[in-house]
Amino acid sequence: MTRATQGNSSHRYSPVHVDSSDSDDSDEQTPFVRRGRAYGQPQEDEEILTLPPTADLWTTFRTRMKYYVPVTRWLPHYSMDGFGHDFIAGLTVACLIIPQSLSYATALAHLDPIHGLYASFVPGVLYAIFGTSRQLSVGPEALVSMLVGTAIAQQQHSSGNTDPKTALAISCFITLFVGLFTFFLGFVRLGFLDSVLSRALLRGFITAVAVVVIIEQSISLFGLKALADEFGIGEESSTVEKLLFIIEHFGSIHILTTVVSFSSIIFLLSFGSLKKRLTKLPFLQFVPEILLCVVLYTILTALFRWDKDGLAILGATKADGFQLPSIPAVPEGVSIRSLFGTSVLISIIGFVESIVISKQYATKHNYSVSPNRELVAMGVANIFGGLFQAIPAFGSLSRSKINDKAGARTQLAGLITALFVLLSIFFLLPYFFYLPKAVLAGIICVAALSLLSEAPHDIKFMWQIQAWSDLGLLLLTFIATISVSIEAGTLIAIALSFLLVIKTSTYPRITIMGRMPGTRGKFRPIKDYPGIAEHIDGVLIIKVEEPLYFANTGQLKDRLHRLEVFGDMSVHPSEEARLNPVSHVIFDVENMPSLDASAAQILLEIVEAYHARDIRVYFVKLHENSRELFIKSDLLERAGGEAHLFRRTADAMEFIERESLCLNMGEDNV
Incomplete structure (x- = not known):
């Protein structure tokens, strides 16, 4: 078990890199951004920063004036060629x-x-x-x-x-x-x-x-x-x-x-x-x-x-021109x-x-x-x-x-x-x-x-x-x-x-993922590839499609339960279960760049509920700013620590398969 974990360490989560590509096989890195520019871009505005404060304030004022009072932008440059049309x-x-x-x-x-x-x-x-x-x-x-x-x-x-x-x-x-x-x-x-x-x-x-x-x-x-x-x-x-x-x-x-x-x-x-x-x-x-x-x-x-x-x-009709601007008295009886x-x-x-x-x-x-x-x-x-x-x-x-x-x-x-x-x-x-x-x-x-x-x-x-x-x-x-x-x-x-x-905003956008036939590392939404993307027996792969916060996490538990039982949100809750019981849940959080305290608490309760049912939880492509809240809320520790963080869904699946293999070998030896 220890060797399996160590052998897979090179594929686990690295806080320096977050895979932002659509494919689970890609290792391309997103360029770092510094002060609104791509790293290495020439800093053309350096000269502006060295201007005297008064000149800088005047430049800023003129720029803001053109933005908030549009007539100051177009009127000074107005061409008489367009006057006839206007x-x-x-x-x-x-x-x-x-x-x-x-x-x-x-x-x-x-x-x-x-x-x-x-x-x-x-x-x-x-x-x-x-x-x-x-x-x-x-x-x-x-x-x-x-x-x-x-x-x-x-x-x-x-x-x-x-x-x-x-x-x-x-x-x-x-x-x-x-x-x-x-x-x-x-x-x-x-x-x-x-x-x-x-x-x-x-x-x-x-x-x-x-x-x-x-x-x-x-x-x-x-x-x-x-x-x-x-x-x-x-x-x-x-x-x-x-x-x-x-x-x-x-x-x-x-x-x-x-x-x-x-x-x-x-x-x-x-x-x-x-x-x-x-x-x-x-x-x-x-x-x-x-x-x-x-x-x-x-x-x-x-x-x-x-x-x-x-x-x-x-x-x-009155033709007296304009009255002076004024606010009339409130008429009696008017609300x-x-x-x-x-x-x-x-x-x-x-x-x-x-x-x-x-x-x-x-x-x-x-x-x-x-x-x-x-x-x-x-x-x-x-x-x-x-x-x-x-x-x-x-x-x-x-x-x-x-x-x-x-x-x-x-x-x-x-x-x-x-x-x-x-x-x-x-x-x-x-x-x-x-x-x-x-x-x-x-x-x-x-x-x-x-x-x-x-x-x-x-x-x-x-x-x-x-x-x-x-x-x-x-x-x-x-x-x-x-x-x-x-x-x-x-x-x-x-x-x-x-x-x-x-x-609409209170429903969290989550999708169940399936493995494409003939591959080990290609996973796609089952709803987009019906009859093609395959459920993995005993494993539920959930992709979170948006940031989580207090408003869209209230029904997260219920929606996860329906996906676990039916594999599709369109199935009515009165139907019989369509999936076998799961033992592993993988959360792909690439599209969850942030979460608030309420969402962290809900996720913590979800992880604890899974553990109470002997279901193990993994997170894939966790963003660095979200990772800090995971640590402070003990969510990372409850989920299984750094060992349960991965860069790709394929890495998490490989870890689960190796762990299951070690477990089966141990039972055979007994």
């Missing part, structure tokens, strides 16, 4: 964002239209300074605006205060809280949140919101707004109640309003379809059909005075805590939508965006937006697409858009007096239909790959949003996404 893109998006801002502020947030324009100007300027995406168009969005309108209606209903100043104060607080919370997420580097939310849950939520928006706007589309107020159907009413109201009073629709609204929808959809078909006409792609629709119906209403025939119009909860939901949904768009165009144009800096940029934009009476602003997919097609090359395109919005605030608002509210509702419905158009593709894909759990989650979120409220749907989407992440 100018055309900025003007094109301005023609779209101005009527959208009027629509979202009036029909969804139920505020004066000027506050939608504020949301296009103030956040647009600040994002051009702090944002990292060159094509993202920042401004009011349909989903976000509707959440604001719902929060305003709920607060007014609970407090009994329907004063327009109260609604404005509520909106300002929501925008301010959105900015503060979004900035906080970026400051503590939580930009990974966009990867946490489930696509299926988000698709169910967004689809439901689109349906909610269409049903709500149908009251304005059919000219039933006055009748709805008479019957007490308001923003606090559920979507089902609004739908039933429309069905019951369909005979009371206003004919002129219905004709205007649906003809505007047909105009917008037809023009959009024409753009898709006639792609060979570049100039047609930049024609702002929404602005044309607004101008056309405003002129027709003014000429034929349809407002005297009962067609609701926008009417007089600030409830507003903050709504702001959290708006922040998460708005950021996820924005960062998806940013990454899409960053990939297309081969530059990088930072989710954390995007959070900071959105946060700063909305903080100042709240101070200037704007509704929350985030990125828009439709506007960003147009911005990209129009040739936007830098954030200057967004700044130009904001400047055109500023001109409209001072000079164009009076000309929207005769703009029909039915047209604004039609614009919103077209935006909602674009959200609905994305759902069939995702649903078809989930059905095709038989992702029944994802389809179930999508349906659950959809039903909750439709039947209960948008807030309930948002909470369910976010809560379930986090629960799914937590559930």
